[in-house]
Structure formats: structure tokens, C-alpha cells
Amino acid sequence: MSIGELAARAGATVKTVRFYSDRGLLPETSRSGGGHRRYGHQALERLRLIRSLRALGLPLPEVRRVLEDEGAAGGVLEDAVAVRLRELGGELKALRWREAALRLVRECPPAEQADRLRLIGAVNVPPSTAPLARFWRAWLPPRMPARATSAFLEVAVPQPPDEPDPAQVLAFARLHAMTTAPCPGGRRPQPEVHRVAGAPGAAALYAGLNEAFELAGPRLRQARDPHPGEALDAYVAAYGSAYGSRDTRPFRRLLAARLAAGPRLDRYWELTAVVLTPPGGRPEPTPGAADEWLRAALERDNATAA
Structure with a gap:
């Protein structure tokens, strides 16, 4: 031819x-x-x-x-197709994120558009969780075991949804802004328990807290009021291991006072809940929501005992 x-x-x-x-x-x-x-x-x-x-x-x-x-x-063809599929997945995720971001700007009042553009413009597309992970790595005790750090980051850092709505885009952008902004005084507030427990003790602390949060999860999903029980016992035991103390009534009162005086990250967990909640769905309990529920249960337990 x-x-x-x-x-x-x-x-x-x-x-x-x-x-x-x-x-x-x-x-x-x-x-x-x-x-x-x-x-x-x-x-x-x-x-x-x-x-x-x-x-x-x-x-x-x-x-x-x-x-x-x-x-x-x-198998070169199979490998090439697999690579291209992964690339397309990233491209589709980026397009969906941009679509939701454009809707966010379109739907907000004109006076808020400049602020929304500044927030979403600072986030990579598709969005990266690296800034959030860096924030927590600096917040955790130095030299904490890598496995314990990874386990903590897995529950503390929300993964951006593949098909976000505008509210989720805005919440993630605000999380990005919060975790990349300089902290007052130049240092992130470290909980007192980090200094007391040290790196090995902190690993045991967070493992215990994760167990307590899982036990509290069903109560939060059922919207039950905070109350003493197995979840609170696990929560107190986790802090007891860090402070080297048994679970006694004086320790529970001391723990409540120390928790009340420590730094809080409520806004972070509120935004995380928005990122993780699908449109029209029910929010899943975050570690922050579980911690708040357990603190309230501890206060109620102490008040009842008093």
C-alpha cells in the first residue's frame, strides 16, 4: 500500500x-x-x-x-493501562474538586467571594493532606514511635472526598488555612500530658484514647447524653497510663481539671466533621467529638460522685 x-x-x-x-x-x-x-x-x-x-x-x-x-x-499493555487509569482517577478528582470550588464561589454573597477565592486558591488540586499531617507531627511529642504517629494521623487527618460538595471544599480549605497559619507566640500549644508521658508514654496514651473513642462512637451515633461507663473507664485508663496513676476518684477530679486547662482544637474537629460527612448524610463521630463527649461524661461522673 x-x-x-x-x-x-x-x-x-x-x-x-x-x-x-x-x-x-x-x-x-x-x-x-x-x-x-x-x-x-x-x-x-x-x-x-x-x-x-x-x-x-x-x-x-x-x-x-x-x-x-x-x-x-x-504484560506491558496491562501495566500501561493501569497507570493511565490511576492518572485519570487523579484528573477526575481534580475536576470534581474544581467544579465544587466554582459552585462555592458562585453561590456565596459577592462580599465573601474574595475571601473564598483566597482560601481555595491556597489549596492544591487535587487537594493534599500533607499540610495537615505536618501540623499534627509538630503537635505530637518529639521522637514518638513512627507506628504510633502513623496510627494517630490516620484518624486525625481527614481525606478529602472524591466528589465533594461546596461545603466540603470550604471546610477543607479552612482546615488548610488553620494548619498552615503561624501559631500565636510562634509555637503550637502542647498538652501538658505530652511533657509528662514523653514519647513512649504518648504512644500508649493515644492507643488507649483511640480505644476509648471507638467505644464512645456508638453512643455518639445514637445521640446519647454523655454518661459514665466502659468508654469513660478506657478514657481515664489511657490518661492514667501517661500520668502513672491508678483510676481513683481523686485522679478523675485531677484529670478533669487538667483537661479543662489544656489547649483545645474544637474548630479543627468541627471542620473535619464537615469534610467527612457526605452530602445529605449523617456525620461520623470524629476523635474531637468523641473526646468532647468523654470529657462531659467525666465531668458528670465527678459531679455525681461529689
Whole structure:
């Protein structure tokens, strides 16, 4: 076939065939007496394959690797398709995030548009949780075991939804602004228990708190009032391990006073709840909500005992 015949049979242009030929993806079998390219019948299937791969968005280097592997058992095509699927997933997530951000700007009052644009403009697309993780790493005790730190970050750092609504975009943008802003006095407030427990003790503390939060979760989902019980006992035991104290009535009163005097991150957890709640869905308990419920249960328990 001539280059024109090949192009016509493949439904392509001569320019396209020449482009792939010049890059060695579509080898010619010979040249005519006048120097024109000639192609064998196998070139038609190869050209169709090239165009199919390009239509799927595979770059030329990947197309070349697939063609070189054609007929072999190397699985290059499967790998290339898997990579492209991951890339498309990220692109779709970015598009959905931009769509929700645009709706957020469109739906807010004109006086608030500049502030909304500033907030969402500071967030990468698709959004990254790295700034939030850095905030917590600086907040946690130094030299805390890596496994304990990772376990804490898994529950403390909300993952941005793949299909957010405007409220979730705004909440995540505010979380980003909160965790990247300089703290008053130049230092993040560290809970007193961090200094008391040290890095190894803090790891045990957070493991115990996570257990207490899981026990409190069903109570929060049922909207039950804070009350003493198994969840509160686990909560007090976690702090008891950090302070080296048994669960006694004096310790519960001391713990309540120390918790009341310590730093709080209520706004962080309020925004986290918005990020994690699907549109029209019920909010899942966050560690902050569970902690607040357990603090109230501790206060109620102390008041009842008094």
C-alpha cells in the first residue's frame, strides 16, 4: 500500500501516518522507484492499534513499549493501562474538586467571594493532606514511635472526598488555612500530658484514647447524653497510663481539671466533621467529638460522685 492508501483504509490522514512512520512506530516495507513509502498489510492493524492506544491517552513512549512487547508475555499493555487509569482517577478528582470550588464561589454573597477565592486558591488540586499531617507531627511529642504517629494521623487527618460538595471544599480549605497559619507566640500549644508521658508514654496514651473513642462512637451515633461507663473507664485508663496513676476518684477530679486547662482544637474537629460527612448524610463521630463527649461524661461522673 502507498501511504495514501494506508491512511484511507485506516480512516487517518497522510500526515498522521507520516508522523508515526518518522518516529519508527510504523515501519515501511519498501520504497517505490520514485522514493515513495510502501507498507505491508500488517501495517494497517498496527496503525489501528497505535491510534487506539493514543485515543486512550497513552503517551508515545508507552505506545512504543506496548508495540515492542506485542505478542510477548511481558504484560506491558496491562501495566500501561493501569497507570493511565490511576492518572485519570487523579484528573477526575481534580475536576470534581474544581467544579465544587466554582459552585462555592458562585453561590456565596459577592462580599465573601474574595475571601473564598483566597482560601481555595491556597489549596492544591487535587487537594493534599500533607499540610495537615505536618501540623499534627509538630503537635505530637518529639521522637514518638513512627507506628504510633502513623496510627494517630490516620484518624486525625481527614481525606478529602472524591466528589465533594461546596461545603466540603470550604471546610477543607479552612482546615488548610488553620494548619498552615503561624501559631500565636510562634509555637503550637502542647498538652501538658505530652511533657509528662514523653514519647513512649504518648504512644500508649493515644492507643488507649483511640480505644476509648471507638467505644464512645456508638453512643455518639445514637445521640446519647454523655454518661459514665466502659468508654469513660478506657478514657481515664489511657490518661492514667501517661500520668502513672491508678483510676481513683481523686485522679478523675485531677484529670478533669487538667483537661479543662489544656489547649483545645474544637474548630479543627468541627471542620473535619464537615469534610467527612457526605452530602445529605449523617456525620461520623470524629476523635474531637468523641473526646468532647468523654470529657462531659467525666465531668458528670465527678459531679455525681461529689
